[in-house]
Amino acid sequence: MTNINRRDFLKLIGAGSVGTGAGVLYGEVTKQTVELLIPQVIPPEDYSPGIATWYNTTCGQCSAGCGISVRTREGRAKKIEGNPVHPVNQGRLCSMGQAGLNALYNPDRIRRPLKRNAPGGSFTPISWDEALTTLGRRLGNLKIQGKGNQVTLLSDGVRGHLDKLFATFMQELGSDNYLQYDFAFPNALYKANKILFDIDTLPYYDIKNTNYVLSFGADYLGTWLSPVHYSLAYGHLRQGRGKRRGKCVQIEPRMSLTGANADEWIPAKPGTEGLLAMAIANVIISDDHYRGSDIDDWASAVGSYSPSAVSGQTDITESEIKRIANDFIRHRPALAIAGDNIASGTNAVSNILAINALNYLAGNLNKEGGVIFNKKPSLVQSTQQRHASYIDMMGLRDAMSTGQVDTLIVHNTNPVFNLPNSSRFKEALTKVPYKVSLSSFMDETTDLVDLVLPLNTYLESWGDDIPEPGVGFTTATVLQPVVTPIYDTRSSGDIILTLAHQIGGELPVALPWTNMEDYLKAGWKEIYSGQIANSAFNSFDQFWRKALESGVWGENKTCVPDRKNKTKQVQLNNITIAPEFSGDEKDFPFTLLPYISQTFFDGKGANLPWLQELPDPMTSIVYNSWIELNPATAKKLGIKEGDLINVQSKEGSLQAPAFIFPAIRPDVIAIPIGQGHTQYGRYAKNRGVNPINILESIVDDASNALAWSSTRVKISKTGKHIDLVKTSGVTRTLGRQIFDKPGKHS
Amino acid sequence: MTDTNYQEPGYADVNRDILQTLLVTGPKYWITFGISASVALICFFGPWAYQLYVGVGAAGMNRSAMWGTYLSNFIFWIGLSHSGTLLSAVLHITHSGWRKAIYRSAEAMTLFSLMTAACFVMVHVGRLWFVHWTAPIPNPMELWPNFRSPLMFDVMAVTTYLTASSIFIYMGSVPDYAAVRDASTGLRRRLYTIFSFGWRGTAKEWHTLSWAYMFFAVFVIPLAVSVHSIVSWDFALSIVPGLHQTIFAPYFVCGAIYSGTAGIVSVMFLLRKYMQLERYIREIHLDNLGKLLIVLSLIWTYINIVEVFTGWYSGTSFEYEFLKFRLFGFYAPLYWEMILFCAVVPLFMLHKKIRTSWKWMFIISILINIGMFTERFIIVATSLPRKFLPDAFGFYFPSFVEIMISIGSFAIFTTLFLIFIKWTPCVSIYEVKETLKPLRRDA
Amino acid sequence: MAKITDKIKEYTRPGYYEKFDYHWTMSIDLDRCTGCGACVVACQAENNLPIVGEKRFKERREMKWLRIERYWEGEYPNLKLKFLPMLCQQCDQAPCETPCPVAATYHNQDGLNTQIYNRCIGTRTCAVYCPYEVRYFNWFTYTWDEPLEQQLNPDVTVREKGVMEKCTFCVQRIRMAKDKAKDDNRRRVKDGEVTPACVQSCASEAMQFGDLNDPNSKVSKMTKNKRAYHVLEELNTKPSVVYLQKVEKHD
Known part of the structure; x- marks a missing residue:
């Protein structure tokens, strides 16, 4: 291009600029908002751009207490994997545990404290100061008036130092109403082990x-x-x-x-x-x-x-x-x-x-x-068994409806969803003058309270945990925040400690710490000086760093069975082995089997999109509830897959599409627990049904637990049809070489 | 036969009759053109723009059925393109005089169905904006298309066929463009001067034309056969049950000629009726095409029987399940409709009365093409959802966008054809003249 | 032009497409696999798989590079449900590689069947040709509800509409392990240094991953197991995923 003249040059420029102009215009139209690759000009010290940092902490998705390693990049959590040194999960992790990131980055998290304007009204965002002052004054007044016992704390199954903190707090407040409630808690298993082997742990x-x-x-x-x-x-x-x-x-x-x-x-x-x-x-x-x-x-x-x-x-x-x-x-x-x-x-x-x-x-x-038999976990002492049975919950219900509860603090648990309608718990709850919820999500219970204190997820909190059932030797795990809280939320420990200072009196004396980290460290320092000090550490700080690094601490021993047989005597003489059911067989021909969903657990996982999109292992259904029917039953009743079925118990009814499930007894129908939320964010809300709703309030007398597999139902077609969304096409091998070596299949 | 009172046109009549289709444009034409152009715009380009915006998800395809109506439309249009050029070339070589009245419109069909088919390639791909990567364009990354890919063969075959067909039809039209030039004035005359390359009708020109035309006729025949064979390899080179068949190449070629010939019958009927060409497009043409259709129908039926038989005879679950789905599954009505229209209905043409009746032949030809369209749909829609792993078995049903685009493609074809008949004489003037008796002085 | 002839010679040399620097292989023991689905979520987390929503699931347009297939055997009450984790088999004779007109999918030096997202024009031919149906197409450009996008793995790209994608054997992890080996002045990656996300998460240790060229690797030993087989072996695609039969008989 040496002999290009001015005219040609201008032409080229002209053509070029028209092209560029169009390009720029197109670029402008399709432009996306500029995001900086690394948000901070001066990056924080604890990470280097482009290099992943792993933090070991503890999974909070269910009560198994697995250890997890969280991979973070540029201050954001990217992936959760099992902690390889943790004796429970040994580096492995289930789908729920891995979906913890969906809880952390859930678009429907409560982002700031909320106050209800008027009974039945909507929520308004308020500041933490206002929220904690309001609550602190109320609790302080009750305490001064000697009505501390009118405060009830209903928590999920927290363990370790958070449990200790709750217990101390309630005790200092003058209340002995500190309950824990988890739907899936195996009350009966504990009770049976207590009877037969006289042990408190599993x-x-x-x-x-x-x-x-x-x-x-x-x-x-x-x-x-x-x-x-x-x-x-x-x-x-x-x-x-x-x-x-x-x-x-x-x-x-x-x-x-x-x-x-x-x-x-x-x-x-x-x-x-x-x-x-x-x-x-x-x-x-x-x-x-x-x-x-x-x-x-x-x-x-x-x-x-x-x-x-x-x-x-x-x-x-x-x-x-x-x-x-x-x-x-x-x-x-x-x-x-x-x-x-x-x-x-x-x-x-x-x-x-x-x-x-x-x-x-x-x-x-x-x-x-x-x-x-497990030795008692000796590192962190849990206060005592606080898991409420169904009868305990009914006691709480009665207390609430008779005005004996002035302030109810709900922590991370969702009894409105997890108790049957027949328990009338929701109605009693609305009678409580002041209800507070500590929760990360707007679940069914949180939706009814007067004050919402948004929690950090477990990935943003300090804490510790003891796996239960234990692994045969003394062990405890540490929870540490892997990312800074992404919203204006606080951890339960911080909230309780701040409240203690707000209330004043003996509370700040018993709980002088200002945040959970200090409280936790103080607790572990005690453990260290009591049990670990003589080991290979120079100081507590060195030990603490090591504990945080590994995420788990325990005796490095393998399981040595204790040869003593604990059974005292035959306990089988006076048992009532025959089952009872709600509803007689003639009117209600089917036994309803609600089962804990592998993907959503007791409903807690329903707001996590990865779990909603994880096909159910047995049916491959996603995003919905279904009713499992034996093919013979379905044929007899003329039901096809996707037909909307009405399930009627003595206590109520629900409607969900049928799924013809080959492996279920003809006299049983099964519905997974977990869906059917009326709140709980965009991924869970108004999706499927909650079979707990239609259960009758009958209990196992020996353990006082809700007998949730003892409700009989009748079913009828509604004539409507809903296509079940599932990933599996034909679930027969059709004689193809899928599970065998070639030539062996027929 | 209506030929009893048939009066052969004179040379001047030929010029006048045929040129009037170009020079005289009535409101009927404009209305038809307007309708078809707007249908093309609304049904084809509208949904396509939407699909480009949101993604191919606008169509009904899904995981097991990754291909859908776009591909079946593609095959259909490629199929329809056959027999145009192919038939014309074969008949030219065999000196069949009756071809002369019909071949121009047949070749035009080839051209425009190929263009429509090419549109479907564009509609089908996920990232249209990179579709040029299928062409071997030199680039600084030294990336080349994958020459092992049957789709690559396809791109080559279709472009070659398109080029050859264009040249073939253009070359045959040059003397006619000269005739238009001579009969017109003004801008049109200037345009046709260019189109006709200054054709004067000298003996040397005629000689060169006939030589070149013969050369192309010979050249186009293997090309046409190869094109649809290659299209069939898009399917047959996979290992998908129902697609992985050695008979697919002859099956596709036969089907293509079959549907193409039927298409010619339909177009002839319409041209004759609406362009007042009764004197040039005659029952003799219809009769001959009818006989050809019967032969093709029998071959087609035979291949279909072979396909089912080999599937059953293989005894493997793959073939068996897929056949079960095709013959008795959701799309079974379509399958049996196809058998009815393409294997049973054409047998009526064995009767000469039907074979020479314009009305009946039009109906049969339309039915055959409906059947052939279904065939292409069934090949895609019943094979892909029944592949190897039963758990991944799926289902395919075209979405609204796909149906609209399929309808729109017919409008595109019609629009292009309508433009063509105002541009090129749709019956070859000079070749029709060759078939007439020598000049009568008294006329 | 001598170069081209040399290259043709090289490419047509017997074994050229079968001999790899590494031969990454996965073994899945169906006798251990419980079908729990942890691997499915692990894959989703690692590889930035979109959350497609119920509507897309209904349309069978889910995005799961690794899925669990289930097959029933028998009738009530003598029933059995078998699980089959199905992911890209990284075939050595891959039916999907030949038909791509733009060569967006090819076999790399590690014996991996790779997909180049940038090159893909979306003809979907590879998916049609794949007998295992493990290729997933981006029918739409998927987005993440804010702030879920903060989870996205920076080592893996996010794909746009019109692009085919599939299991990569977590090629980003392989890459990282190779870089590390190079930094440590090692010629090869050690066995166990690379674990794809699914293998890492598997609670029953049903999955093993490693280099088949290393006769001492865990996966090599697994492939020598009597129960080892390939799914749809009769198609002769030579998959790099080896399954171990579920044990049926029991005294």
């Missing part, structure tokens, strides 16, 4: 080393106690021990995720699993497999439960019962566990007692591959 079920898992409804791979830990154990049980491959048998009326993975799935009649266990015990004794000194006691206790007698009630053939009993004995060490729907009927404790007795009879107690 034992460790050593699935990892057992040969045979006889699970009565316990969905240990999905929702039961500590699913990640048990999944690890399951993997080991199956393929981790060379040729010794453990066998899994699952007895439950509706196939759970664990049932799908078991070698045998046996649908006994709902509620009769205890009977079945008795029959198995009967076989063990009559076939002379048990030789203990108390054999006569046992023989008389289980004598009337011969397989032939039980077979009709449980809907399992005599030979089948005998086979299971023999397998159970033959494959020792074996393990019988009970949970979820089996442990939530009116005979829950009786069922678990009968099932636990199998462990005793087979000699599985306190040995590898059996039931191992």
Whole structure:
């Protein structure tokens, strides 16, 4: 282009600028708002751009207490993975735990304190000062008037120092009304273990080393106690021990995720699993497999439960019962566990007692591959068992409706969603003069309160935790913030400590700390000087740094079973093994089986979009509720997948689309718990149904827990149809080479 | 036969009759043109613009059915493009005199269906703004298209075919452009002077034309056969049950000629009726095309039977499930409709009365093309949702946008054709004259 | 032009497409897999998979590079449900690689079947040709509700409408491990240094990942297991994902 002249040059420029102009215009139209790559001009010291920082902390999504490592970049949390050194999850993590980021960055988080203008009115944002002053004055006045007992704190199942803080705070306030409520809390399991073994904590079920898992409804791979830990154990049980491959048998009326993975799935009649266990015990004794000194006691206790007698009630053939009993004995060490729907009927404790007795009879107690009793976790002392049973909650309801509760503080729990309509809890709640909610999200309960104090998520908070059930040795984990709070929110500990100073009096003396971090450090300093000081650390600071680095602290010991058998005596004589149901069989022909959803847990996970988009493991359904029906039942009633079904119990009705589920008893229908929120943010709101709503308020007398698997229902077609959104097309292999080597499939 | 009172036109009549289609434009034409152009705009370009804005998600395709009506439309239009040029070339080589009245419009059909088909490639892709990457354009990244890709073969084949067809039709039109030039004045005359390359009608010019025309006729035949074979490889080179078939190339070629021939019958009927060309497009043409259609229909039916048989005979679950879905599934009515229209209805043409009746032949030809359109849809819509993993089985139903665009494509074709008939004589003037008896002095 | 002939010679050399620097391979033990779906969420978190919403799910346009397929066997009450985690099989004879007209998908030196988002024009041919249906198309440009976008992994791009995407075996993690090996003056990445997000999260340790060219790697040992097989092996796509049969018989 050497001989370009002026005219050509101008032409080129002209053409070029028209092009550029159009380009610029297009760019302007399609331009997106400029975001700076790194928001701070001077970056904070704790990160370098482009390099990921990992923080170890504790998962707060369920009560298993897994350790997590959070990957952060430029001050933002990017991914949650399991903490490899944590004994519970050993680097692994479930879907709920990983979706914790959705809670942290949820668009529907409450971003500042809210005050209700007038009863029934809307919320107005207020400052923290105003919120805490209002609440502090109210509590202070009550305390001065000696009405401290009119304050009730209803929390989720917090443990460790936060629990201690709550307890101290309430005690200093002069109230003994500090309750914890979690829908999925296994009250019956605790109670049964207390009765049979006289222990307050849960034992460790050593699935990892057992040969045979006889699970009565316990969905240990999905929702039961500590699913990640048990999944690890399951993997080991199956393929981790060379040729010794453990066998899994699952007895439950509706196939759970664990049932799908078991070698045998046996649908006994709902509620009769205890009977079945008795029959198995009967076989063990009559076939002379048990030789203990108390054999006569046992023989008389289980004598009337011969397989032939039980077979009709449980809907399992005599030979089948005998086979299971023999397998159970033959494959020792074996393990019988009970949970979820089996442990939530009116005979829950009786069922678990009968099932636990199998462990005793087979000699599985306190040995590898059996039931191992945990030592009390000695690092952080939890105050005491505060988990409210259903009856306790009903006590709270009565107190609320009779005006004995002046101020109710709800912390991170959602009783309005998790209690049946028949409990009339919501109505009682509205009668409380002043209600405060500490929550990150506008859930159903928070929506009813007068003052909302938005919480940090667990990823922005300080704290600690003790895994329960423990892992056989002393351990505790530390929670630390992995990101700075993204909104104007505070952690529960900070709020309580600030309130203590607001109220004044003895409170600041008992709780002199101003923030949770200091409180936590002080607590751990005590632990350090008491138990750890003589170890390899120069100072507490060094220890503390190490604890924060690893995210977990414990005795570096493996599980050494304590050989002592704790069973005092046969406890099977006076149990009511027969189940009771709400509604008689003629009017309400189906047993309703609400089950804890593997994706949403008790409904807590429903506002997390990753979980809404995670296909349900058994049905592949997303974004909705469904009613599981046996194909034969559906055929009889002329129901097709997606037909809107009306489910009627004595206490109410709900409507949801039907799903033809092959693995459910014909006399049972199942609905997952978790959806059906009327609040709780855009991802959860007005989606599906909540089966808890239509349950009758019947309890298991032994544990006072709600018998949520004991409601009978009738179903009818509504004539409407809703397409279920699911990812699976045809769920049969059609003889294709999918699970076998080529040539082997038929 | 209506030929009893047929009076053969004289040379001057030919010029006058045919040129009037160009020179005289009535309100009917403008109304038709207006309607088809606006339908094209509203049904094709409107939804397409919307789709470009939101993404291909505006169409009904989904995970298992990643291809949909856009591709089936593409094949349909490519199919329709056949027999135009192909037929014309074959008949030219075999010196079939009856081709002369029809070949121009047939070739025009080729051209415009190819253009419509090309539109569908544009509509189909996810990022239209990068579609030029399929062409081997030198670039600083030294990136080249993937020559192993059947889609790449496609781009090559279609562009080559488009080029060859354009030249073929243009070359054949040059003497006619000269005729238009001679009959017109003003701007039109100047334009046609350019179009006709200064054609004077010397013996040398005629000689060169006929030689070149013959060359192209020979050249176009293998090209036309290869184009639809290549289009079929888009499907057949995959391993998807229902698409991975060795018979697909002949199947597509046969189907293409079949639908193309039927298309010619339809267009002939319309031209004859609305352009007053009764004296040039005659029953003899219809009769011959009818016979051709019967043969093609039989071949087509045979291939369909083979397809079902091999599927069943394979005994594999893949083929079996897909066949079950095609023959008895949701789209079974469409499948059997296709069999009815393309395999059963054409058998009526065995009767000469029907074969030479304009009305019946028009109806049959339209039915055949409806059937062929369905065939293309079924190939895509019943194979892809039934692939290998049953859990991933899905379902495909076209969305509103897809249906609109499919309708709009017909309007595009019509619009282009309407422009064409005002630009080029739709019956070859000079070749029709060749078929007439020598000049009668007394006329 | 000698170069081109040399290259043709090189490309047509037997084994050129089968011999890789690394041969990244994943093994999935179906006897361990519980079907819990932790891997699905892990993948979503790591690879910036969009939250598509109920409507898109209904249209079968979900974005899950890793999905769990489920197959029932038998009838009530003798039923079995089997889970099959299905992700890109990184085939060595990939049906998806040949048909892309712009070569947006190709086989790289690690034996990975890669997808170049920038190059993709969205003909969707690769997805049609893929027998495992593990390619996912961006039917729309997806957005994140604020502030969910703060979670997005800066090591992975966000894809726009009209682009095909699929499992990469977490190529960003492989890349990082290779960089680290280079920084440490090692020639090769050690076994266990790379774990894709799904493998990392798997609670029952059903998944293993590593280099098949290293005979001592965990994954090499898994592939020698008697139960090892490929899904749809008869199609001869030579997948890099090895499944281990679920054990059926039990005394």
